[in-house]
Amino acid sequence: MSIIDDTRLRPAEPSRAVVFWNRYRRNRAALLGLVLFAVVVLMALTAGLVDPGDPLRRAGAPLTAPFVDMATPLGTDQLGRDILSGLFYGARISLLVGVVATLVAIAIGVVIGALAGYFGGWVDDVLMRITEAFQTIPNFVLLLTLVAILGSKIEWITLAIGIVSWTAPARMVRAEFMSLRNREFVDAARNLGVSNTSLIFREILPNALPPIIVYASVIMALSILLESALAFLGLGDPNYASWGNMIGQGRAVLRTAWYCAAIPGIAIVLTVLSFSLLGEGLNDALNPRQKQ
């Protein structure tokens, strides 16, 4: 063949996952985030194994300091509940709240943003007015109102957090859709006779996902912070050991038994940090525009 032949294939590239991982691991902070995240997930998964039983039961003398009694290595709170056990079970609740609220927010955001961005025109106008309305009400005030209405069950709290968090992903999805809907591959698919629904969900959405996935980590972090703020104001669900509840109650004894609030507090900081680092890593790996 000719010296400038163009039909010869390049050697096959490694799979997407491998490329993704290679990019991801270049960012050392993101690796740290991944490790922290893995630890939290591990804690959530092993909560029942490491410390069987109810984290809300009385496990020892109230307000035992950490490292005093080996039965309760991280100490106990005012009602004699084991802080270590609460930490493990709390990881479960925090992750659950984070993941489910994020899914709710993303689901609403994707539908609204996709419809607005794809169709434009009056659909966009109407949906954006609704989005603006939600965005204008301070989200924490809306959250308080929703929790006042629904009550402090963990399911409702999670749903409420999702409901107050969807506007940012909606705007993001809309922007992505507005830029993607005019891309040639969408025209190409439309030109093949693909229907609107398929165009939205099969052609455009997968391409709009990377920034949404990155932003999901932000919502996840914010959800955990919102849950803890609610618990701090005494609106958490007391039927579950959650880090927010632990801080909310622990702050009453902050001056005498700092560990009751500080240990779950640090857990929140590290978990939120892990999500943020994870998000940055994902961003670098999914949007490799910024090199090195």
Place this chain on the structure above:
Amino acid sequence: MSLPIPPLLTYALRRLVQAVPVIVLIMVGTFLLLKLAPGDTVDALVGDMGGADAQFIERLRIEYGLDQPVWVQLWRYMSKLATFDFGWSFVYEQPVATVLMDRLGTTLLLMATSLSIAFTVGVALGAIAARRAYSLTDNVISTLGLVFYATPSFFLSLMMMLLFSVKLGWLPVGGIKTIAGFYTGWDHVWDVALHLIMPTAALSLIYLSFYLRLMRSSVLQVADLDFVRTARAKGAGETRLMFHHIMRNALLPVVTLFGLQFSTVLGGSVVVETIFTLPGLGQLAYQSVIQRDMNTLMGIIFLCSIIVVVVNFLTDLLYARLDSRIELS
């Protein structure tokens, strides 16, 4: 570029007209939402009083118009609102407008100072971090930003209070001014400033990281653009590049965030105002929710909507000022 007044006015008017349906949507939505809540302000009032007998409770409901169907209540409320009458707060026993105006100053002061600090410091640190991307400086700045971002605001507030008020005794614990201090003039200003240091710091440290991260990536992105290369090829030094070419372009997305963030920060101030006993709108909103003080809460939300609309208008103008591509005529 100077802003010619007539187009500015027409623009303002147009924005106002656009804002009206949104605000109506918000008000009706909030009203109906609040009606879904279990219990009303009479329940809360009676709870506060430590109990009351049945006739008394019935009397109050009629007094407050809570015996009417929801649609009637909504209609009454909205028609009064149309004349900018916010109604009466049964919790504070004052007109809502008075209650709101008492609190507005504090909140605006808190918002304005914390957001401007978050913005300026965030932008400055973000720019520095981006210029030294992937260096130790960048890592320290970025990590600190993330840590503050990851710290729940109440945790940060409590820790600061513990350190600066209780342990060191440098700063007052809470409130907006020294009560019974009777300061006037500059002493008063200084007094209020002292009281605002911690709440402002708590709020701005948290929101700072948003600006920091956005500015950092924005600067990195703009620094890669062709016109920066052009400027470099003209022989411009790094400082000049930063100030004359990168900054202004990199600021654009950050300014947009500023507008979007305002209502979030207002929500975030609920916790901070509660801890630092600041008589602001955030705390008032929280109290209004748990006391079912409909009129006050609706008033707050209305006021917030107006503030957000105004802030967005101003950020748009700022954006237009920063971005010469946006035509003002």
Place this chain on the structure above:
Amino acid sequence: MSQDRQDTAPILEIRDLKIALPEGSDRPFALDGLSLRVNPGEIVCMVGESGSGKSLSAGAVMRLLPEPHVYVADGSIHFEGDDLLAKSEAEMRGIRGNRISMIFQEPMTALNPQKTVGWQIDEVLKLHMPAKRAERRKHALDMLARVQIPDPESAYNAYPHQISGGQRQRVMIAMALALSPRLMIADEPTTALDVTTQLQILKLIRELQREDGAGILFITHDFGVVAEIADHVVVLRHGEVVEQGPAAQVLNDPRHPYTQALIASVPDLAPPAPKPLSDSPVVLKGTGLKKTFAARGGLLTGKRKAVTAVKDLSFALRRGETLGVVGESGSGKTTVSRLVTRLLEADSGAVELDGADLLACTPAQMRAMRKNIQMVFQDPMASLNPRKRVVDLIAQGPIVHGANPAEARENARELLELVELSPAAANRFPHEFSGGQRQRIGIARALALEPKVIVADEPVSALDVSVQAQVLKLLADLRDRMNLSLLFVTHDLRVAAQLCDSVIVMQKGEIVESGTAAEVFTNPQHPYTQTLMSSIPGRDWTPPVRNTDAA
């Protein structure tokens, strides 16, 4: 002549330059042993296809490589006898913009959108010229006048987005020449411009350089441009110099097989003999097509002004015919391609495909009709969904139209062979292919539905010239073998001349001239068509007879 070159003291002399790429790149050196010299008053063209490393050489001279990832590993760069590589950053800043200046490809992005033209010209002066403000302003205005900007005063105060693309490039040139540099590096300065503007800019560069006697290092991929402007040519391939010599020699008598192949790939301007088509039935017919866009107005007014993209356009395409739609940017030619495929809704008019009006179809009917009219898009990066495997991309159309998925995939593999790609490509993702290969996939996707008409919107304009030739050849082969009708939209007159049977020339949404390719190219009637034809770079240069080696 080459003897002369060696005698004069060069402005720029590069010896054995090696530029290292970061680890993990496809090759260790972006440039491997580049040697060249630029003499005073000489234009040296560095030609190469994408990835040849030509732009990095400019970065090396300016000392603006993205260090430390990309750096000069070996060799020397002497500017007027000084070793540039030994200069400190501060010394380099004194040289940049002052004694060496640079023009870039994209005049829109190369200017700071937030600063006025005047400010940006003034910046160079401020940096290098100890002069008062008024003095600098006068100089800047002089420069604007020198680059033939109609109203220098208002241009001085304008923002880049307020002036046209050609004017922006003039501003760049004014900026580059403001301090009468000894060396100017022009990196594809006319690639983003329309042909007519391109020619003006090339002339301008030529003239100004004659006046100042500066040396110019001109980087381009376009042999037409080379023919237009070069004194000396350096041909690069994969970072290595394959051939260099005086322009006339390289263009007309290339020695190296690669150069020969490249030059052979440049389409010549002789259109094919017209095919006897008058008997063939009309498959696609457009009548009275009109499209107006509502452009977004200013922030404050919010009013939208209407921009007419296409007004009252009619055409007919016969079976087996290739109809070229040519025009410059803004002529409405791309809108035409989208109107006939109904990717854009026309305001009025009709598009008849075998007698059925597409524009009158319901959405469901339209979806069914689409298999008859397929499209090949411009941007090989953007037109393939990056998340889909090639086989799925090609089989998607038939599956949508009810084909058995397994069979459709089987067919897709066969189509890959038809477009000369290995069946191994089927399971890969688009990013694993070169631009030309992606365009082949795009063609296979269009063919999968066995359409009656293919609309090709600038299908080769994003491709290197050698690849372009191969894709065009493939397209022509397929057309002839399958008796396809082709609506071919292009801005490149050379491409149109090579492929089209008939041509429509568009300007500002209207047809100014139409006819067989032979007529239009050899004897243009309309003044605009005449200007177009006379602006084709290197129109007086006919590439030497095609070598057998060219694909």
Place this chain on the structure above:
Amino acid sequence: MKKRLLGLGVALAGTAGALAPQTAVAQDVKTGGTAIVHMISEQRTLNPALRASTGVYNISGKIVEPLIDKSYDGYEPVLATEWSSSEDGLAITVKLREGVRWHDGEDFTCDDVSFTAMEMWKPLLNYSSALQANLESVDCPDPHTAVFNYSKPMPIDLFVAAMPDLGHPMPKHLYEGTDILKSEYNTAPVGTGPFKFVEYERGQYVMAVKNEDYWREGYPYLDRIVWRFIKDKSAAAAALEAGEVHESGFIGVSMADVERLSNDDRFDVGTTGYENNVAHSTVEFNHRNPIMADLKVRQAMYHGLDIDYAIDTIMRGFAKPGRGPVPSAGGENYTDDVKTYDYDPELAKSMLDEAGYPVKDDGFRFKLRHRPAPWGEYTQLWAEYFAQAMKEIDIDVEILTNDAPGFLNGVYRDHDFDTANGWHQFRSDPAVSTMVWLRSGQPNGTPWTNQFGWKSEEMDQMIDDAASELDPETRAEMYHQIQRKAMEELPVIFAIEHPFISVTSKKLMNHHNTPRWNSSSWYDLWLDQ
């Protein structure tokens, strides 16, 4: 716990006055200065004749005076100088103090008393409207004599006991002819007290200054009192420590901080001064649920609660076990001769088995939906402890948290609960406070009344009889009976009895020297600085 014994010794032994914490008797009184007092919540109104709550008294008690106040030596004449009842108990005559002027200079007369009693106490004041239900008129034979006429006998003891809280006259000349509920004077009260109202900055503070024209010669000592609203208990503790606040009453800081500050020699911490304000932490049952209607189950649940543990952990020892609807601070109406329920989870379990609620496959006998009152730290902890303790005896408890209106609706209107908990204040006499817990027939939706679906005609009769009994001794015995019956049948568990706790800077002198000190006028309070 040492502290607990000490604190309670003072509060509950009844030997009050003598052990009042201030030791500065010998010191010279200093006049002037500003006392700053912590308030946990904002007040909607400052009119004590419209709203009976300690939060209102805490502020307006310094501005508006009652007819009678309470001291450790008994009842103390304030605006009334003497009082007596007719034989039949249908008329009570009160002599009013002469030479007293309202803060705006008008004279205080019987007209004011008559107006307030008929226009506010009877129709508008919570609790009082029940107390004064039979009040027909208040006559003024002369400007300084008021005669209260009742249609049914009113025990004078009950009348007097109610007066400190429910007997604040307001100036007729400012209220007459206006919409009383919307009067501007409700949030800017005008009274006869030692301090004059200055301003109410919402969300921040209320300020009052010395009344130079006060009827007690030479009083008050302080120049000014400021009440500061600090919602957050931790912040309040910090403010105390930073010296920004001198006193925090009604457990205005968290229990942990109470305990911590009690070891800090800058503060007096104790329950003195709340003898009139004691509260019960309760467990309430919804008797509409057949399981809860089973006495055996309720008794078993009581046995499952480790009250001492809860007192130690939640109340930090500043409390004692409850003994029915009358607390030990209830004086002669109180008895400890009642049935008690010791902590015995094994017994509890076997009782539940007997009652027909064995442990099922899921590990529980039955599930309870529990509503805790959202009154902050220790009601919340008490709810969680309750859930914890019930799980030990295999009862599953789901806690349903709501804010105040949601909670009140859930329990008192919708009756949508199985168990609930909260705390409830005893107001010096059982007739005006805890009896509403036991008396059936309260209209649906009235908070803090018997909305539990528990009805005992016998109990209702006993309550009604006690309320109109004029002889103190008989009356006391009747309340002992009620107490015994309540402890037998457990309509509500009055689990823990706790007085309120104050944290007071030692700079304040003469503090907590009356049994309802935080509600009193503080005319003799002074600041040592």
